[in-house]
Structures are given as C-alpha cells and as structure tokens.
Amino acid sequence: MKLTILGCHSATPRTNTNPTSQILEIKNHMFMIDCGEGTQVALRRNRVKFSRIKHIFISHLHGDHYFGLVGLISTFRLLTREADLHIYAPKGLKEVITLQMKLSDSWTNYRLFFHELSSKNSELIFEDDQVEIHTIPLDHRIYTNGFLFKEKEGERKLDINKANEANINKAYFRKLKQGADVHNEDGVLIDNKKVTSPPKPSKSYAFCSDTAYNPDMVPLIQNVDALYHESTFVEKHKELCKPTKHSSAKEAASIAKMANVKQLILGHYSTRYDDLSVFKTEAQEIFANTELALDGKTFEI
Amino acid sequence: MKLTILGCHSATPRTNTNPTSQILEIKNHMFMIDCGEGTQVALRRNRVKFSRIKHIFISHLHGDHYFGLVGLISTFRLLTREADLHIYAPKGLKEVITLQMKLSDSWTNYRLFFHELSSKNSELIFEDDQVEIHTIPLDHRIYTNGFLFKEKEGERKLDINKANEANINKAYFRKLKQGADVHNEDGVLIDNKKVTSPPKPSKSYAFCSDTAYNPDMVPLIQNVDALYHESTFVEKHKELCKPTKHSSAKEAASIAKMANVKQLILGHYSTRYDDLSVFKTEAQEIFANTELALDGKTFEI
Known part of the structure; x- marks a missing residue:
C-alpha cells in the first residue's frame, strides 16, 4: 500500500x-x-496518471476538501477519458456538479456515478475481491465521513513439497490455499497447517479528516496499519478546537494510542504554524510512531 | 492603469x-x-491584497474562467472580510455559489451582491465618478461577455496664474475646470481655453475572452489603449477555431487592427504550444504592437 499526500493543509491559501x-x-x-482546489495541478506535479483514478472519496463538503473536484471532472473530459468514474460523497455533491456542468453546457464523455452518503453509521461502500472500504462517521461542523481501506485476507501459502510428501492430490491444492483440511491419496485427513503457512498480513489505512476529538471512531479503526488523523491545532490553541470541531495533535495521538494503530500520520495544519515540528513533538509524547504529512510526501504502508 | 496577469492559459492543467x-x-x-481554479494562490504569489478586490467580473461559466471563485469567496470569509463584494457574471452563477455555501453551512460575514447578466447587447454594468464598465457581447459556445473598462474624462487643468491675470474670481475656478466660459470681475466673458488646458487623456482597456473571430465587437472597442484578445490557436490549427469557437492569433490581430487599438495583448493559449512566440510572430504580421500575456506579467497602460 502506498499513500501519496497531494495536499495536507487547511483552507487558507498559501x-x-x-x-x-x-x-x-x-x-x-x-x-x-x-x-481540494488545485488538486489536478498537484496530480501533475506528483506525476500521477489521471486515467488510473476510478474512485474518488470525498469526506465532506467544506471547500478545502472538494473545490478541486469539478475541475478534475472537466479535465478528465478534455483528456477524452472513457473509463467510468465513481464518486463517494455526502448528499448534495451531485447537485453541485451537475449544475456546473449544465451551466457550462459541458457533459462528460465517460460515465460518472455518484454514490451519495447520508448515513450516520459506518457503512460498507466499496467491495471487490481484494479490498473493502467502510465509512468512519466523524464529528465535524457538517456531515463528515472518514474512510477505512482494508485489504481482504489473501490465500494461505501452500508448501508444494510438503503437500507432495503428504501424498495430497494436486486437485486439492486450491482448497488447501483456502484453509481447508483435505484427505490425501491414502484417505488420511491432513491438517491444513502442516502444508500451508498463513497469508501475508492484510493491510489497512484509515483517513480521518476533519473531526473533533471523537473516541467513538476507535472501535472502527482498531489496529490499522496507518491512521491519518487531522491535527489542525496544537494544545496551545486548544480553545479553537471546540468551536471549529477540529483536533489538536495531542488528541489525534490519543486516538491513535487507544486504537492501537501501528503508525499515525498528522495533517490539516492551520496556517498559523510556520514550523510544523510542534505537531510531531506534541503527538509523540503520547504516541511515538507519529509522522507528519507533507505535500508531495509518500508513505509505504 | 495597471494590468496584472494572474493566469492566461486555457483549461488543461499544468x-x-x-x-x-x-x-x-x-x-x-x-x-x-x-x-479560474487556483486564482487565490496566484493572488498570493503576485502579492495582491485580497481586501482591495471589491468587484469581480466573470466572462462566462466555463470552469477555467470561474472555478476559483467559490474558493476565493470562502477565503474572504476566513480572512474576516467586511467590505461588500460585487460579482458580475452570467445568470446561473449565483445559484452555484449559494448552493455550495448552503452545503458547507458557511455563509459570508460580508455582503455579497450578484449582478447577473443575460443581455445579448452591450450594457453599462458599473459606473462611478471616474470609471465606467460596459459588457462586450462575444461569440463563444455559451453565453459570454468581454468587458470594456473606461476612465471618464477628467477635469480640465486650470492655470491659476492666467486665471488671476484674467481677473477671474476664484469662485468660478470649479466651473472653469468643468469647461465653462465665465465672466471676470470686469464683466468680460473669458474663453475657457485661454486659462485651462485639456484633461489627461482617459484610458480604456477591453478584455475579450473567450470568443470566435467576431468583428461585431469592433465598434465597441474602437481606439482602446489596450485590447486583451484570446488567441487559443495559431493559423496552423485554424480548423480547431470553428468548432471550439476560439480565435487564432491572426484573427485577434485583425480585430485589433480594425478597431485601431493602441496595443494588443494575446492570451488563453492552448497547451499544445510549448513555444508561445508563434502567437506573437503571427499576430505581428497584421498588428505590430502585440504583446504576449504571461502569468505574473504586468502591463502599464
């Protein structure tokens, strides 16, 4: 799993x-x-192939999280995209985008699907053979979701030498990979664990922005490999967290600790901080494995 | 008059x-x-004070000409703007902006006025003591206006020594500046021109983007000091002008020549051209005083 930060600052432009x-x-x-606004240029800067993006997840309808979407949708059309595009976003986004397309008399030449979200409970919103994605209800000034991305558990690794030694017909190899015990050619039941080893651990990533300190999310993000949690402020400006429904670095770290995540990534910094190290220092007092998101930075998870 | 180009390229992002x-x-x-998208960052880059902007003119509702507006309006709120903001734009923009503000539950703390345009004839849309602004109907794929900015003629310059020599009471100086002949203390009518000189010439600037070749605009922009006219293509790609309703550099230059403008500024270049000098070379064959708009460039008019 690889995470690329295209942008990680709060709304005020710089x-x-x-x-x-x-x-x-x-x-x-x-x-x-x-x-957010300018994302299509950030994609170019980070050399991301536009055509590979088929699913876009929008946390909430504050401008710094979606004002770049309509431009990206328009650019996909200019680039003669043909692949379907799926957008998962709070209810209302479809109306904005379609109104803008109507006014510009510019429709897409690819299929555009809106999956509008309105539930206040965690939902499974995407699933295929290998991945599932759930919403994480957050506590912000307007309806907001985080997203939990989880690899599905893969097949067990078969040791073919051991399976042959155990005299198992290869017709059963598939069943072995799926974890079943099978009978060998002599009619003896073979314990799966004797000929297979566990699958590669499946990875998970949780994106949580924007949100006030919200322990309700902890059960949903338990043990994830990486948690991106907003930290708009540090404790010095704690009085700003409550009215704006944002978190401090300390609060983000507390959530990471409670959820026993492997790594915490901070972001959504207020522009009042010129030196971002204050976020990391504050969080690490609670949760050691903390990193700062930075525009253009990548994380191997 | 000073013109600052914040952006002058067509839609495809780079x-x-x-x-x-x-x-x-x-x-x-x-x-x-x-x-267009990213304008608020371009403002920062060009060190333009956000608070000084009180009137915004939107030519048409293609995204590369207005997708940055909602972000700018939101930023004005974050910066605790109090001054009124007036937006002149095709009908429909108000609906888009208010829908986005409604969805984000973020209203402005300053007064926001929309002046929606729908006339196909040139209109006077702004006027005060010193300036007037008219629309210039353009020929594009959707409803589009250019804008003509004109300084009003100032007062005549009074030569106080000559007025005193002519024995004119200073109570009449204001009338003299306004161009009237007045009686002196001896009851003699004094010819205004004997004691005043003409006002500084009033300047004018016409913005014309986006548009197909459209000689109908010529009477409206006659003799302007500077004309910005789009040149998305050069003649080599002339076949693209008609379906997209854009102009070539040669066509822009022909308009400049017919309108007898003092200076032509080209812009809205298609991203297919890495070397922009082709636009200037082509236009100068028709109209010598041609300059290229470039992001961040300023023109003293």
Missing part, C-alpha cells in the same frame, strides 16, 4: 501548500481521497 | 500555468476579471 487530497494505491487500485 | 484571471487597477479600483 503559495506553497495545498488543501487536502491524497492518493492511496492498494491492490492495483488508485483511490483518491478528498480533492 | 504545473506552471494558470487559467484565466486578471487584476486591473484603474482610478483606485482593483477589478478582478475572471477567476
């Missing part, structure tokens, strides 16, 4: 920072998460 | 170019013309 957008590469998928 | 937006400084006003 010449050298981008609002929220990420690309998650997982099992041959290239998922986009959020799409 | 890392080093911006879609259309300009700032025109004229008689203490700072007018914004068009507002």
Whole structure:
C-alpha cells in the first residue's frame, strides 16, 4: 500500500501548500481521497496518471476538501477519458456538479456515478475481491465521513513439497490455499497447517479528516496499519478546537494510542504554524510512531 | 492603469500555468476579471491584497474562467472580510455559489451582491465618478461577455496664474475646470481655453475572452489603449477555431487592427504550444504592437 499526500493543509491559501487530497494505491487500485482546489495541478506535479483514478472519496463538503473536484471532472473530459468514474460523497455533491456542468453546457464523455452518503453509521461502500472500504462517521461542523481501506485476507501459502510428501492430490491444492483440511491419496485427513503457512498480513489505512476529538471512531479503526488523523491545532490553541470541531495533535495521538494503530500520520495544519515540528513533538509524547504529512510526501504502508 | 496577469492559459492543467484571471487597477479600483481554479494562490504569489478586490467580473461559466471563485469567496470569509463584494457574471452563477455555501453551512460575514447578466447587447454594468464598465457581447459556445473598462474624462487643468491675470474670481475656478466660459470681475466673458488646458487623456482597456473571430465587437472597442484578445490557436490549427469557437492569433490581430487599438495583448493559449512566440510572430504580421500575456506579467497602460 502506498499513500501519496497531494495536499495536507487547511483552507487558507498559501503559495506553497495545498488543501487536502491524497492518493492511496492498494491492490492495483488508485483511490483518491478528498480533492481540494488545485488538486489536478498537484496530480501533475506528483506525476500521477489521471486515467488510473476510478474512485474518488470525498469526506465532506467544506471547500478545502472538494473545490478541486469539478475541475478534475472537466479535465478528465478534455483528456477524452472513457473509463467510468465513481464518486463517494455526502448528499448534495451531485447537485453541485451537475449544475456546473449544465451551466457550462459541458457533459462528460465517460460515465460518472455518484454514490451519495447520508448515513450516520459506518457503512460498507466499496467491495471487490481484494479490498473493502467502510465509512468512519466523524464529528465535524457538517456531515463528515472518514474512510477505512482494508485489504481482504489473501490465500494461505501452500508448501508444494510438503503437500507432495503428504501424498495430497494436486486437485486439492486450491482448497488447501483456502484453509481447508483435505484427505490425501491414502484417505488420511491432513491438517491444513502442516502444508500451508498463513497469508501475508492484510493491510489497512484509515483517513480521518476533519473531526473533533471523537473516541467513538476507535472501535472502527482498531489496529490499522496507518491512521491519518487531522491535527489542525496544537494544545496551545486548544480553545479553537471546540468551536471549529477540529483536533489538536495531542488528541489525534490519543486516538491513535487507544486504537492501537501501528503508525499515525498528522495533517490539516492551520496556517498559523510556520514550523510544523510542534505537531510531531506534541503527538509523540503520547504516541511515538507519529509522522507528519507533507505535500508531495509518500508513505509505504 | 495597471494590468496584472494572474493566469492566461486555457483549461488543461499544468504545473506552471494558470487559467484565466486578471487584476486591473484603474482610478483606485482593483477589478478582478475572471477567476479560474487556483486564482487565490496566484493572488498570493503576485502579492495582491485580497481586501482591495471589491468587484469581480466573470466572462462566462466555463470552469477555467470561474472555478476559483467559490474558493476565493470562502477565503474572504476566513480572512474576516467586511467590505461588500460585487460579482458580475452570467445568470446561473449565483445559484452555484449559494448552493455550495448552503452545503458547507458557511455563509459570508460580508455582503455579497450578484449582478447577473443575460443581455445579448452591450450594457453599462458599473459606473462611478471616474470609471465606467460596459459588457462586450462575444461569440463563444455559451453565453459570454468581454468587458470594456473606461476612465471618464477628467477635469480640465486650470492655470491659476492666467486665471488671476484674467481677473477671474476664484469662485468660478470649479466651473472653469468643468469647461465653462465665465465672466471676470470686469464683466468680460473669458474663453475657457485661454486659462485651462485639456484633461489627461482617459484610458480604456477591453478584455475579450473567450470568443470566435467576431468583428461585431469592433465598434465597441474602437481606439482602446489596450485590447486583451484570446488567441487559443495559431493559423496552423485554424480548423480547431470553428468548432471550439476560439480565435487564432491572426484573427485577434485583425480585430485589433480594425478597431485601431493602441496595443494588443494575446492570451488563453492552448497547451499544445510549448513555444508561445508563434502567437506573437503571427499576430505581428497584421498588428505590430502585440504583446504576449504571461502569468505574473504586468502591463502599464
């Protein structure tokens, strides 16, 4: 799994920072998460192939998380895209996008599917053979979801030498990979674990932005390999967290610790901080394995 | 009059170019013309004070001319703007912007006025003591206006020594500046021209993008000091002009020549051209005083 940070700053514009957008590469998928203004240029800068993006997940309808989407949709048309595009977003986005397309008399030459979200409970919103994606209800000023990306557990690894030694017909190899015990040519039941080893551990990534400190999410993100959690402020400005429904770095770290995640990635920094190291220092007092998201940075998960 | 090019390229995104937006400084006003995606960052890069922008003119509702506007409106709120903001744009923009504000539950803390345009004839859309602004109907795939910015003629310059020599009471000085003949203390009518000289010539700027070759605009832009006219293509790709309703550099130059403008500024280049000098070379065969718009370039008019 590879995470590319296209942008990780909060709304106020600056010449050298981008609002929220990420690309998650997982099992041959290239998922986009959020799409603030300027994301299409950030895609170019990070040399991401536009055509590989087939699914876009929008957390909420504050501008710094989606104002770049309509431009990206228009650009896909200019680039003569043909592949379907699926957008998962809070209810209302479809109306905005279709109104803008109507006013510009510019329709897409590819199929555009809106999957509008309105549930306040976690939902399974995408699933195929290898991946599943669930929403993570967050606590922000408007309806907001995080997203949990999980690889499905793969097949067990078969040791062919051992299977042959155990005199198992190769017709049963598939069943062995799926974890079943099978009878060998002599009619003896062979314990699966004697000829296979566990599958590669399946990875998971949780994206949680924007949100107030919200322990309700902890059961949903338990043990994930990487958690991106917003930290708009540090504790010094804690009084700003409550009215804006954002988190401090310390709060993000507390969530990471409670959920026993393997790695915490911070982001969505307020522009008041010129030196971002204050976020990392504050979080690491609670949760050691903390990294800072930075525009253009990648994480191998 | 000073023109700052924030962006002057057509829609396809690149890392080093911006879609259309300009700032025109004229008689203490700072007018914004068009507002493609990323304009607020271009404003920062060009050190334009956000608070000085009180009037924004949108030519048409293709994304590369207005997708940056909603972000700018949101940023004005974050910056706790209090001054009124007036937006002149084709009908439909108000619906888009208000829908997006409704969905984000983010209203402005300043007054936002939409002046929606739908006339196919040239209209006076702004006027104060010193400036007037008219629409220039253009010929594009959707409803589109250019804009003509004109300084009003100033007062005549009074030569106070000559007025005193002519024995004119200073109570009449205001009338003299306004061009009237007045009686002196001896009851003699004094010819205005004997004691005043003509006002500074008033400047004018015409913005014409996007448009097909459209000689109908010529009477409206006659003799302007500077004409910005789109040139998406050069003649080599003339076959693309008609279906897209864009102009070639040669066509832009022909309009400039017919309208007897003082200077032509080209822009809205298709991304197919890496070397922009082809536009200038082509236009200068018809109209010598041609310059290329470039992101970040300024023109003293």
